[in-house]
Amino acid sequence: MFVADTGPLLCHGTLKNGAGRFLSAVGSLSHVTAVRTELERHTRRQAPADKHLREAAGSWTGQHIGRLGTLHDLSQSAAAIQQVKANLTAWDTNRGKPARHDNANAGEAEAIVAAIELGACLVANDNGARDVARQQGVVKLWTTIDILITEIDIGAATDNSAFHDYQRMTQRNTDPGEALQGPLDFVRLRRRSTP
Amino acid sequence: MTTAGSSTLFIDDDLAFAQGAAVGLGASGFSATARHPSTVSPADVSGASLVVLDEYLEDWARPADPATTAPADGLAVGSVLRSQKPSLCVAILTGALDRLADGVPTAFGEHHIAALRDVEWVFSKQDAQSTERIAMLADAIQGIPASLTPDVLTTWLRIPDQAWADDATEHLTRCRPPLAPRQNSSGTRPLLRWLLQRALPYPTFLLTDSRTAMVLNISPSSIDTLLDGDAPALAACRYEGPLATFLGRRWWRAGLDHLVEQPATLPRLEALQERSDTMLVMPLGDNLDELVPSPVDDCVRIYPDGWPAFADQAWALRTDIFPGSLHHEMLGLTDPLWSAS
Helix, strand or coil, X not given: CEEECHHHHHHHHCCCCHHHHHHHHHCCEEECHHHHHHHHHHHCCCCHHHHHHHHHHHCCCHHHHHHHCEECCCCCCHHHHHHHHHHXXXXXXXXXXXXXXXXXXXXXXXXXXXXXXXXXXXXXXXXXXXXXXXXXXXXXXXXXXXXXXHHHXXXXXXXXXXXXXXXXXXXXXXXXXXXXXXXXXXHHHHHCCCC | CCCCXXXXXXXXXXXXXXXXXXXXXXXXXXXEEEECHHHCCHHHHHCEEEEEECCCCCCCCCCCCCHHHCCCCHHHHHHHHHHHXXXXXXXXXXXXXXXXXXXXXXXXXXXXXXXXXXXXXXXXXXCCCHHHHHHHHHHHHHHCCCCCCHHHHHHHCCCCCCCCHHHHHHHHHHCCCCCCCCCCCCCCHHHHHHHHHHHCCCCCCEECHHHHHHHHCCCHHHHHHHHHCXXXXXXXXXXXXXXXXXXXXXXXXXXXXXXXXXXXHCCCHHHHCCCCCCCEECEECCCCCECCCEEHHHEEEECCCCCCCCCCCEEEEHHHCCCCCCCHHHECCCCHHHHHC
């Protein structure tokens, strides 16, 4: 079981059939309301510069909403979510990052709480979200890079095509969360992958 | 150091120059012979593993007819000799690299011109290190394995017996060494050509000092600072296989990755590291030389001719992209900067 933050869904959404590829790699996906809301908000972006984000979000919303899998009910988890939000804010503050508005980390917070409750693997590209998730006891953590590595392992991609996908993501204003210089980096990254 | 059939044969219409080059190589312990193109014998060819040819053979009274008996230049002579001995390695030593490149910018490098001209290497007579580098090439040719298997390849390249050896082998696999066919009339010359033209010049399983510094997040001068102290883990990353310094010092990428992941193996590294929160990439300068690591937002992807798909992405500084610049011609086909200019 996997729970994804918004970022990784957008990253794969920039690729041709990216949502389908994401699902093939993870198998079973659950989602949370805040992530769904963030994706729907991206589909309403109008600026020409946001075209790629809009299209990426669109591959997970509207007629494609079913791709997000089961909606995990967090109605009894408000306190836990608030605590995680506070931890995320503190993580930013400790690194001198500007404070984000109250709902900016809602998707990350809900995804972390859902991963804890489901015992699921959390897919998150944001360093803060990953650190806080670890502190909260999430033991299985993936980034977009792990999805790409899984695609290589199941034969759906090669190192070179996966690096090309990585570049496409970065060129389309999404952040895969880890820096790659070339396809040979997948050798190093595969070793640290934690399914 | 000399083995049967392993001599270097210099051919130049300026025989005195060829003789000087042969003497220079001989001083390094290599067997070398000098010939004018009109006096090369079959025995010279059969005894050579490397022939170094002048490209422009103007002082040579060639037979005018028939045309097939009059090779026009060093490249043609090299082809003729290789037809007699397919395993013969051919290099061109010329004072006119621009002319040999025939319109291709020499910035692409000697390896690129060599590949275009179907020879192992092209040397410039203006290169003060050319004799030493020819010696390195001759040495590599002498050590090249007669037949090739994965074990022979890793032994030839001297992958160190370190914890990261498996990763180094994985990198190697992805860089497509020519393991097949393992034996043909060309012998293992394709292996040498792969190392010279596809692996060493690019950021592949081996990295330059500049890229090593970028991986370790230190300045290039800090590499020697570390080595001057007791840094066996870093020293073990140094590539010591064939042609180890032919294009400058090289480092095993897998070893460097290991150092970054296991900082305890190099205790003084952290003190030398430079703090950076942004992703850095290595932009290439006017001669496709490596500049200094720069923030990715200041750089643009470029696609130089011949750059292997398995190598790290090539980058240029945004400020180097303008109509008429070499870097501008290397932009990706769909890069918006094409239309912006």
